[in-house]
Amino acid sequence: MKLLVINPNISTDVTRLIETEARRSIRPGTELTMATAPFGVAYIETRAESQIGGYAAMQVAAEAHETHDAVVVAAFGDPGLAALREILPIPVVGMTEAALVTACQQGSRFSVIAISQRIQAWYRETIAAHDFAGRLASIRALDEPLAHIGRVQEDQGERLVALAEHAVADDGADVLILAGAPLAGLARTVAHRLPVPALDGVTCALHQAQAMVDLAPATPSGGSFAAPPAKDCRGLTDALAGLVGRQPLATSRA
Numbered sequence: 001m002k003l004l005v006i007n008p009n010i011s012t013d014v015t016r017l018i019e020t021e022a023r024r025s026i027r028p029g030t031e032l033t034m035a036t037a038p039f040g041v042a043y044i045e046t047r048a049e050s051q052i053g054g055y056a057a058m059q060v061a062a063e064a065h066e067t068h069d070a071v072v073v074a075a076f077g078d079p080g081l082a083a084l085r086e087i088l089p090i091p092v093v094g095m096t097e098a099a100l101v102t103a104c105q106q107g108s109r110f111s112v113i114a115i116s117q118r119i120q121a122w123y124r125e126t127i128a129a130h131d132f133a134g135r136l137a138s139i140r141a142l143d144e145p146l147a148h149i150g151r152v153q154e155d156q157g158e159r160l161v162a163l164a165e166h167a168v169a170d171d172g173a174d175v176l177i178l179a180g181a182p183l184a185g186l187a188r189t190v191a192h193r194l195p196v197p198a199l200d201g202v203t204c205a206l207h208q209a210q211a212m213v214d215l216a217p218a219t220p221s222g223g224s225f226a227a228p229p230a231k232d233c234r235g236l237t238d239a240l241a242g243l244v245g246r247q248p249l250a251t252s253r254a
Contacts, residue, residue, distance in 0.1 A: 001213050002031045003206070004068040006060050007181060008053030008075045010040050013150025014181050018074045018202055021184040025206035033068065035060045043149045043182060044075055045119035054080025058087070062239035065090060070209040076114075076179040076201050077126045087228060087243040089219040091212035095201030096123075099177045100132045102204045106197050107174025111167035113160055114141035114179050115152055123179065138171035140164075152182045153189075161190050168196050175199060 005022055007015040015036045022032055037056035044053045057080040061071050070091040073081050078094030085092045103110035112123055120139050127136055140163040142156055153160075160178065167173040176198045178187045187200035220226050233245025 001027075001029065001070075001210060002033065002068045003070050003072060003209055003213075004033045004035060004061065004064050005072045005074050005206075006035045006037070006057045008037050008040065008057040008073065008079045009043050009049075009181075010037050011042050011149050011182075012036055013148075014043065014184075017150065017153075017184040018181050021188070021200060021202040022072075022074075022206050024185075024188070025203045027210060030210060033064065035064065043115075043146075043180075044077060044079060045116050045122065047122055047125075050077055050079040050122060054083060056080075058083060059237055059240055061088060061092075062237065062243050069213045072205045072209050074181050074184075074202060074205065076181065077119075077122055086225050091209065091217060093205045093209040093212060095181070095205045096126055096179075097130050098204035098208045099179070099199050099201040100127065100130055100135075101208075102199055103175040103177055104132065104135055106199075109135055109137040109172055110175040110177055111137045111164075111171055111173035112139045112177045112179045113164050113167065113183075114139055115146065115156075115182055117141050117143050119180075137173040138167050140167050140171075149182050153186050157186070157190070160186065161193060164190075164194055164198065168194070177201065 007018055015034055019034045040052045040056045041049045044050055057073055061084055065088050073094045076096050078096045081094040120141055123139055127133055146152055164176050174196055178198055184202045187198040191198045228244055231245055233241050
């Protein structure tokens, strides 16, 4: 089994964090290909940045999916997830959806621990889009600028644990989701300090991606996730045009 794990932001330090946790979550015989967005932002915390990250993930997946059995979108907020499911003939798993489903299998209400205040609006909308808003106890987030996105765990680890403890004591969380690729591996490190289960989106996504490959779902030929209809397109990479447009439009010459 081969899994393509895409970091939709440009931070290679974050990709390394994702890979470290991903390798702890795979079975013998599962191979990983790690990919970092070729363009975009250092880390995603707004709707606009999510759109950019989703497009970057689509471009990466279009180039590489044919040699893989499933794709993992390794950013909390799942940028590009629905679009990737629409254009790819293999399973696509998002960190957020995977973590939310797993959380709801372990308790009635969950809280999300996040890296910034600004990120909360996008997270709430993503959780609502996945139809889990009624199970959300709270989102608690850091409230100071991040000095280095690849060192959030080292720089802010104690504050993140304190936020998690407050989410349980004050908000009634039965399960905690330590959200975002920059926190990959933190749940494993601090789980023994917390009074309820703590989940890592990378771990949840990798386990679910492997399960999806085992289930061997059929590629839809109907319904809303059938392949997009052929039409003219311009400005896309050849690989992405082949999945989305199928009819590249020649550039006019003066």
